[in-house]
Amino acid sequence: MTDYGLDVAIAGVPIYDIEYYSDDVILNPYPHYAAMRDLGPVVYLPQLDNYAVTRYAEVREVLQNWRIFSNENAIPADQAGCDYFRGGSNLVTDPPVHDEVRVKMAAPLLPGALRSIQAKIERTASDLIERLVKRRDFDGMMDLARFLPVTLVTELVGLPEDGRDNMLLWAASAFDITGIQNERGRKGVEVLNEMREWIVTKATPDRLLPGSLTARIRDMVEAGEIPQDLFLGIMNDYITPALDTTISATGELLYQLGRNPEQWKLLQADPSLIENAVDEAVRLGSPIRSFTRRVVQPYQLAGIELPVGSRVMVLFASANHDDRKFADPDKFDVTRGARDHVGFGHGIHMCVGMHLAKLEMASLLKAMIRQVDRIEVAEPTIALNNTIHAFGTLPVRFTARQHLMVVDAPANDASPVDDTWIEVRVVARKVEADDIISIELTSQYGDPLPPFDAGSHVDVEIKPDLVRQYSLCNDPASRETYRLGILRETSSRGGSSGVHADLHPGATIRISIPRNFFPLDESAPASLLMAGGIGITPMMAMAYRLHAIGRPFALHYASRSRRRAAFLDELRAAPFHSRVSAYFDDETPVQFDAATILRSAQGGTHVYCCGPKGFIDHVTETARELAWPSDQVHVEHFSAAPVLTGAPFEVIAARSGKAFHIPCDKTILEVLNEAGFEIPSSCHSGVCATCITPVIDGVPDHRDMVLSDEEKAANRQIAVCCSRSRTRQLVLDV
Incomplete structure (x- = not known):
């Protein structure tokens, strides 16, 4: 034990004596992460003379506090690596320089900007999966995980061909250096010196792809918007992180889906879980094992006094497996929804390319859901890299679906970039009542639409940056069309008025896959459907479904007048017409009375209510007065304007x-x-x-x-x- 290590022991810091960058640890790091977490949130690694932060809460604390834990003179785990990268990457800067550069770097990688290339990425992903399904057996790393980064992302970066061919080597070498300067790190320095020389001599404006990321940075340098001395570092930041991290996470995603067929079935049944699956793969795989920060002010972390000047290793992978944060952390669970993992980092230095990485992975999943029935994997090999955790090889077998699903359209700025969207065409439009129309939608490509449950809605992109939600109001048994009912609101901010003005037969739009925040409990002994005005839309689907499965129900529909009540003719002709009661404010003798309806219902009946706020308040307050169980009253509001009044x-x-x-x-x-x-x-x-x-x-x-x-x-x-x-x-x- 060194003298410094003895001081650390006296100070009460647990010591974990491990050769962190050895082949053995790289091949199987997880038992070591667990052992370090068990010792404490902060441990000392004497062979590196570094502190290591092992648990989720403390990792987030470090990453949130750049004024204490600086990225300057940091990131690699030894001083030689820190000296090598000093000034050579925006990752090793702090504000204000970091923020000024990041704003310029990040602009083309934000969700809104990525929309312009998303369709191309998704088409390329679909074509790739189609080829792999035909091959059936392939290497998941070489043939799948690397494909989008090596083909499309290298083009997006925009280097000449001789530069693109070397990007994988350059990236792997950079991540070897961000560990320590062992044999891998020393070889990495040699390779990156060649890359830096190539950038200076070969990445000239005439050789960069016009409109690419690197051409944009070169133009900004020449325009004086970015200092010349930052050019090399920014180029490095576009070139080196763009590949390996995404390849690693994609390989992990493929491996976990193959190992956990029940999770793949969940994803096939509900493609809205795609974002969860991507996050879960990044969490579980944690492409970046660790980076370091330099302590620049006295600070106690979890009761441990950290000396100024010491290096702190942030163990992202350990934090993402911390059971203090994540239940059953070693399990791959597509329903987990762990968006707050630290696989992309956290704080001001969070991965600038995370949206692109998630877009690539989501595009592959959409294509796989559409074309792949079963995924089988054999045991992978581990690639040896000081920083990146990734498979070297991954044997995979795809079994084709007998019937293709349509889950393949771009997202938009007003929704997360990696949501699943569908391109559809308007095939019918009908005036249902005063200011209410219905439109029928079918797949642009003629394939069956994804199934939906009663109560589901879809997001409709009316125009770029304008998305509205509308309930599906047709029979859920239909796979050929979706139907929406839309009221033109007098205070429309472009949503419903845009639908009424622009969506005629032949128009093409994009919609999300159906989502359901208003699900029907099909096991209930009976159901009461209460609709006010345009709130009839989700009730139509519920009525069709309850009739189809033979469950008792009654539909009560209240409207200001017959002229303003949609779908009346359809309800009169429906096979469940005897279960429908309509009420109109301008007619007598019978008016809608929630108390009378609720008192006559049998025990255990579930109530579903949708409509204007006043209507819903009447129903829910009446149910409360009658001591109706709260878990048997379900509501969905179809509109609401934010009330902005209140103190600053x-x-x-x-x-x-x-x-x-x-x-x-x-x-x-x-x-x-x-x-x-x-x-x-x-x-x-x-x-x-x-x-x-x-x-x-x-x-x-x-x-x-x-x-x-x-x-x-x-x-x-x-x-x-x-x-x-x-x-x-x-x-x-x-």
Whole structure:
């Protein structure tokens, strides 16, 4: 034990004596991660003279606090590597330089910008999977995981052919250096010196692909927007991380789906889990084993005093397997929804290319769901790299689907870039009532549409940056068409008015796969469907489904007048017409009375209610007065405008530590979007759940119509598009 190690032991820091960058540890690191986590959140590695942060909470604490844990003179685990990268990458800078450069680097890699290339990526992914299905047996790493990065991403980066051919070698070498300068690291230095020389001599403006990432940076340098001395580092940052991390995560995703066929079946049955599956693969595989930070101010981490100047290794992979954060952390679970993993990092230095990586992986999954029935894998080999955890080879067998699914359309700026979308065509349009039309949609390519459950809705892209949600109101047994019913609202902000103006037969649009936040409990002894106005739309699908499975139900439909009631003729002719009762405000003698209806229902009946806020309030308050069990009352609001009035307050973005003033006339979402945050959003009115954001501290003033009463009472989430704060400060996990 060194003298320094003795000092560490006296200070109470657990010591874990391991050759972290040895072949043995690289081949099987997980028992070592577990052993270090068991010792404590901070351990000392004497062979590296570094501290290591092992647990999730402390890893996030380090990554959030760049003023204490600096990236300057850091990232590699030894001083020689730190000296080599000094000034050669934006990753080894801190604000203000880091922020100025990152803004320029990140612009073409944000979700909105990626939309322009997403269709090409998805077509290429579909073609690739089609070829691999025909081959049946192949190497998952060489033939699948590497394909999109090596073909499309190298083109996106825009190097000349001689540069593209070397990108994989350059990337692997850079990640060897970010470990230590063992034999792999020393060879990496030789290779990267060649890359740097190539950039200076060969990456001239006339040889870079016009419109590419590197050509854009070269143009900005020549225009004086980026200092010349930063050019080499930015080029390096585009070239080296663009491949290996995505290849690693894609290989992990393929391996886990093959090992866990029940998870693949879940994904096939519900493609909305694609984003979860991608995140879960990144969490479980953790492409980057660790990076280091340099302690620049005295600091206690988990009670451990860290000396100024010491290096702290942030063990991303260990944190992502911490059972203090993730239940059953070694299990691959596509329903987990662990978006807060640290596989892409965390804080201001979070992976700049994460959206592109997730887009590539999601595109492959869409193509696989459409074409692959079964995935089988054999045991992989592990590639030896100081920093990247990845398979070297992965034997895979694909068994083709007998019938193809259509799950292959680009996403858009107003929704997460990696959601699953479908390209559809309007085949019919009908006026159903005053200011209400229905439109029927079919696949643009003539294939069956994904199945949907009663109560489901789809996101409809009316135009770029404008997405609205509409319930599916046809029989769920249909696979040929979807039908939507749309009320033209007098206060329309372009959504419903755009549908009424532009969606005629022959028009093509994009919609999401169906999602269901208003599911039907088919096991209930009976169901009451209560619709007010345009709230009839989800009830139509529910009525068709309940009739098909022979479950007792009654549909009660209230409207201001017959002229404003949609689908009346269809309901009169429906096979369940005897179960339908209609009520009109301008007619007598019978008016809608929730109390009378609820009192006559048998025990155990589930109530489903959709319509204007006043209608829903009447039904839910009546049910409460009658002591109706809350878990048997289900509601869905079809519209809501955010109420912006209220006292100003402050929002803290925890990942960067930045504070933002929220005035009384703006939403949290508006302020954060103006500041450059990419907050997924869609409805801007609190009804779609797209923008739900975790709350770390403070008490939200909930104004959405999505979170349950229990979720609102817990104050752990907020719909940032409409809700505000009851406390002077609200800390959000963004």
